[in-house]
Amino acid sequence: MFRYQHLIFSTCCILSGLPALLPAADVIKPSIPAKPNVLFIAIDDQNDWIGAFGGHPLAQTPQIDRLARRGTAFLNAHCQAPLCCPSRTSLLLGVRPTTTGVYGLAPSFRSLDGWKDRVALPQHFKANGYRTLAAGKIYHGDVGGPAQRAREFDVWGPASTVGTLPQKKLIGPTPMGNNPLIDWGVFPHKDEDKGDYQIASWAVNQIKSAPKDQPFFLATGFFLPHVPCYATQRWFDLYPDDDSVLPLVKEDDRNDTPHFSWYLHWSLPEPRLKWVKEHNQWRNLVRSYLACTSFVDSQIGRMLNALDEAGLSENTIVVLWSDHGWHLGEKGITGKNSLWERSTRVPLVIAGPGVNPGGRCNQPAELLDLYPTLIDLCGLTHRTDLEGLSLALQLVDATTRRDRPAITSHNQGNHAIRSERWRYIRYADDSEELYDMDRDPHEWENVAAKPDLASVIADHRKWLPKTDSPLAKNSAHRILTFDKSTDEATWEGTTIHRNDPIPE
Numbered sequence: 001m002f003r004y005q006h007l008i009f010s011t012c013c014i015l016s017g018l019p020a021l022l023p024a025a026d027v028i029k030p031s032i033p034a035k036p037n038v039l040f041i042a043i044d045d046q047n048d049w050i051g052a053f054g055g056h057p058l059a060q061t062p063q064i065d066r067l068a069r070r071g072t073a074f075l076n077a078h079c080q081a082p083l084c085c086p087s088r089t090s091l092l093l094g095v096r097p098t099t100t101g102v103y104g105l106a107p108s109f110r111s112l113d114g115w116k117d118r119v120a121l122p123q124h125f126k127a128n129g130y131r132t133l134a135a136g137k138i139y140h141g142d143v144g145g146p147a148q149r150a151r152e153f154d155v156w157g158p159a160s161t162v163g164t165l166p167q168k169k170l171i172g173p174t175p176m177g178n179n180p181l182i183d184w185g186v187f188p189h190k191d192e193d194k195g196d197y198q199i200a201s202w203a204v205n206q207i208k209s210a211p212k213d214q215p216f217f218l219a220t221g222f223f224l225p226h227v228p229c230y231a232t233q234r235w236f237d238l239y240p241d242d243d244s245v246l247p248l249v250k251e252d253d254r255n256d257t258p259h260f261s262w263y264l265h266w267s268l269p270e271p272r273l274k275w276v277k278e279h280n281q282w283r284n285l286v287r288s289y290l291a292c293t294s295f296v297d298s299q300i301g302r303m304l305n306a307l308d309e310a311g312l313s314e315n316t317i318v319v320l321w322s323d324h325g326w327h328l329g330e331k332g333i334t335g336k337n338s339l340w341e342r343s344t345r346v347p348l349v350i351a352g353p354g355v356n357p358g359g360r361c362n363q364p365a366e367l368l369d370l371y372p373t374l375i376d377l378c379g380l381t382h383r384t385d386l387e388g389l390s391l392a393l394q395l396v397d398a399t400t401r402r403d404r405p406a407i408t409s410h411n412q413g414n415h416a417i418r419s420e421r422w423r424y425i426r427y428a429d430d431s432e433e434l435y436d437m438d439r440d441p442h443e444w445e446n447v448a449a450k451p452d453l454a455s456v457i458a459d460h461r462k463w464l465p466k467t468d469s470p471l472a473k474n475s476a477h478r479i480l481t482f483d484k485s486t487d488e489a490t491w492e493g494t495t496i497h498r499n500d501p502i503p504e
């Protein structure tokens, strides 16, 4: 009974525009500042190999874990697209990729009629009296010229860079184009010369010198552990030089996944597991990725310390998220661009005034939810054109049910539906996968063909996006289309026939 009344009360307050967390004053801190600051932390290509998220037993992320203790960790949070540009576009606009048609690394939504003037999340903060600042990668790519940049954020800090580079690739040439970004390992350089260190330094200075009479929305986008995963020895040595660092993989795992599942990452610079094993690079890649994760964690710690030292922690909402996950051998691949857990699950933590400390939410959550959630937490003007659901209730009581599963799309017609227990995948050629995440957390056994699970599939199919837009104008890079009438797919402009060998 209590729960029911509580939900009714909370929902009414949110709908009426009252401070969203007011009704739960008995379980949260009593004073929520009218306009709390926001520290908005994005990590690029960071999967769930974070201590508090349990994706890797050896991951060392003491700073993010500290933040998770102070706030609520969303343990079943997923991106809306397993790729930078569509994921970030969705989060920043508050609408799904299946609404905008932005599925690839291009176009920028600011080049599209219908979206070029849409008020993005940082602009909504600005319109509500906030000073907005950004450093590193928040948007994917350029938003436009100086005039457009000034419209997106008030203050721009350093751009996203790797920083110091080795003189040549450390791992040698890689298949599918020998892309210069596909590299990893240790070489002598200084942490201070890395792009992410400089972004944190800039953010620390902004926190220390923040005007007292205006709230801030400070967005920091970290580059690592995006490839190239270069680390100094100090971070590399946190992880053992033996096979205990490797993720669990099943050798014949793709035998029961549809052939179409390969089309989603048909030909990419990221090497297959077969290549990294044959070239003795698997352990090196995994250690490098983990080392970069720990390095970025420490930079986040510097910003959290700055908030403490400036006396702003009690008055600042901290949001930490990644744009999508990354495979390191699972399902035979490295990289993103899949609809499985390792690619869609992201770390998501929200901490600060009004948030129940130590909350652990297992309800499905979407990065799409951040826009309406921050509107509630910060008392911004409400909007009726957002497709996410506010997580305000889960921030008070992490067990509060969220009926909608998390939905991830990769190009038109390919979708994953992640509920509390199940992952259902439907590809454009109507092939399917179903995983029981309670019994099979590695997604090793596709049970879609089991007759007794037909009702589970039917329940999940209901959530397939009703709007499934075709490609936005000038879509490019990692673009897949499928023609049912010919049974032919097109990847990056090249036709794939059913019997074509899977590229290695």
Ligand SMILES: [Ca+2]
Binding pocket: 044, 045, 083, 084, 226, 323, 324
């Ligand atoms: Ca990314």
Ligand SMILES: [Ca+2]
Binding pocket: 252, 253, 254, 255, 256, 257, 443, 444, 445, 446
């Ligand atoms: Ca399998």
